[in-house]
Amino acid sequence: MLDSLKQAGKNIGRELGRTWENLSEGWRELLNRSSDALTHFSRNKNEVPIESGALATFPRWSLLAGEVEETDKEIVVRVETPGMEKKDCRITIEGNILYVSGEKHFERESHDSTYHVMERAYGSFQRTIPLPGNVDADNAEASYKNGVLSIRLPKVDGENRRAVQVH
Numbered sequence: 044m045l046d047s048l049k050q051a052g053k054n055i056g057r058e059l060g061r062t063w064e065n066l067s068e069g070w071r072e073l074l075n076r077s078s079d080a081l082t083h084f085s086r087n088k089n090e091v092p093i094e095s096g097a098l099a100t101f102p103r104w105s106l107l108a109g110e111v112e113e114t115d116k117e118i119v120v121r122v123e124t125p126g127m128e129k130k131d132c133r134i135t136i137e138g139n140i141l142y143v144s145g146e147k148h149f150e151r152e153s154h155d156s157t158y159h160v161m162e163r164a165y166g167s168f169q170r171t172i173p174l175p176g177n178v179d180a181d182n183a184e185a186s187y188k189n190g191v192l193s194i195r196l197p198k199v200d201g202e203n204r205r206a207v208q209v210h
Contacts, residue, residue, distance in 0.1 A: 082107045084147065084166035101149065105164035113175055118196045120172055126163065129187035134194060134207040136180040143192065144169040185209045 084103055109122040120141055124132060127147050135142040149165040178196035185194045185207045194207065 079172070080106045080108045080170075082164075082168050082170050084164040084168045086166055101166070102162060102164045103166070105168075107143075107168070107170050109170070109172060111172065111175065113198075115198075117198055118174055118176065118178055120174075120194045120196065122170065122172075122192045122194075123190060124187075124192050125190035127190070129192075129209045132185075132187065132192055132209050134183075134185055134192075134209065136178060136183060136196070136207065139174040139177050141172040141174055141194065141196070142169060143172065143194075180207070183207045 082105055084101070084105060086103070107122055107124060109120060112119045112121075122143055124143075124145065124147075127145060131147065132143065132145040135144070144167070146167045147165050174196065176198055177200060179199040180196075183194060183196045185192065187193070187209050192209065
């Protein structure tokens with residue numbers, strides 16, 4: 044009986060070790076691949092707590108996943124900004140740095156409910172995306188569809204700074 048308990052303890056220890064290793068590997072991959080996408084959301088001044096208890100505040104960090112694609116003529120940047128309206132997105136270009144900022148508003152359908160899971164971040168944010176080269180900021184175009192902000196940046200030599208209107 045004692046031997047079977049010892050063996051069960053070893054098996055549990057081995058499984059816990061594998062679980063921890065998988066969790067650590069997943070965390071390392073998230074940091075390596077998405078560390079730039081991990082975006083801080085600042086608290087709004089007029090933010091009202093959801094309710095008392097563990098979920099009284101929103102998460103302050105969220106992933107704004109993006110991609111930067113380059114062709115011979117342009118650089119295209121796409122950033123996932125789900126739950127936002129295009130009017131809440133701002134884009135600024137300084138040299139070869141793209142700044143995407145905005146505000147994600149919390150809208151509650153009912154005030155007589157209780158949240159049990161709150162994983163979505165709300166508030167103001169800014170995401171900085173380095174570009175692989177200089178772009179023509181005066182001819183940049185931005186669009187917003189299905190929660191994805193797309194910015195088309197024609198490539199040029201030199202340096203520009205300009206805000207881009209989202210269409």
